[in-house]
Amino acid sequence: MFLLITASLSTEDVAFIDELFKLHHLKLYRISFGILRSHSDAEDAVAQSFLKLLAHFEHISVLPKNKLLPYCIVIVKNESANILRNRKKSIPAEDTSPVFSDTVDFDNTVLDRTLLQKALSTLSDSERYFITLHYLHDMSYKQLAALFDITEEAAKKRGQRILARLRHHCGKESLL
Numbered sequence: 001m002f003l004l005i006t007a008s009l010s011t012e013d014v015a016f017i018d019e020l021f022k023l024h025h026l027k028l029y030r031i032s033f034g035i036l037r038s039h040s041d042a043e044d045a046v047a048q049s050f051l052k053l054l055a056h057f058e059h060i061s062v063l064p065k066n067k068l069l070p071y072c073i074v075i076v077k078n079e080s081a082n083i084l085r086n087r088k089k090s091i092p093a094e095d096t097s098p099v100f101s102d103t104v105d106f107d108n109t110v111l112d113r114t115l116l117q118k119a120l121s122t123l124s125d126s127e128r129y130f131i132t133l134h135y136l137h138d139m140s141y142k143q144l145a146a147l148f149d150i151t152e153e154a155a156k157k158r159g160q161r162i163l164a165r166l167r168h169h170c171g172k173e174s175l176l
Contacts, residue, residue, distance in 0.1 A: 013057060021050060024069055028076045031137050035080040041087070045079040052079070070147035119169035127162045134159060 025046055033042035052075055053060055063071060120128060133139040133147070145155040 013061065016061065017050070017054060017057070020053070020068065020072070024072055025050075027069070027137070028072055031073060032076050032080045034136060035077065036083060041083050042080070045076055045083055048079045048082075049076040066142075066146045069143060073147070115170055116166075119166045122169050123162065123165065127158075127165075130158060131162055131166075 028046050028049065029042050032045040033039065036042050036045065049072065053072065060068065060071065120131075123131070130144065130148070133144060134141075139147070141155040141159065142152050144159075145152040148155065148158075150158070
């Protein structure tokens with residue numbers, strides 16, 4: 001399939017996809033691994049994502065440069081979700097969640113894990129998604145602004161408001 005798709009693309013288009021892969025495959029892999037917790041599944045998700053990008057090259061080639069990474073992130077998250085769904089269909093469910101200690105050491109602040117989980121549960125899905133992308137997936141405010149279709153300043157303010165809510169619920173002013 002790869003050969004069929006690339007045969008229809010020009011050399012510049014193949015170079016564009018190659019550059020996109022070189023720039024973002026590690027970040028996309030980390031995102032996928034965070035969802036799947038499996039190296040081979042994460043590699044499959046990234047590979048499938050780039051095949052989809054190739055198949056829909058005419059769409060991504062017209063996207064502004066600042067929208068490419070968010071677009072790729074959505075695709076890799078969807079591919080990871082598809083792999084999870086297929087995994088649940090074929091393998092009996094088992095607890096694959098990592099084992100953590102009862103405390104979290106964040107920026108030299110030791111927090112009770114259950115307290116932090118309760119604080120996170122008070123956030124909306126959008127706010128948890130925002131925090132996850134920023135702190136776990138190292139997305140900058142500029143990238144988040146592009147993804148959420150807001151200004152960079154609005155993304156910074158949103159991050160500050162969410163952190164203030166978390167601090168309030170944890171009772172720790174030095175949190176995050």
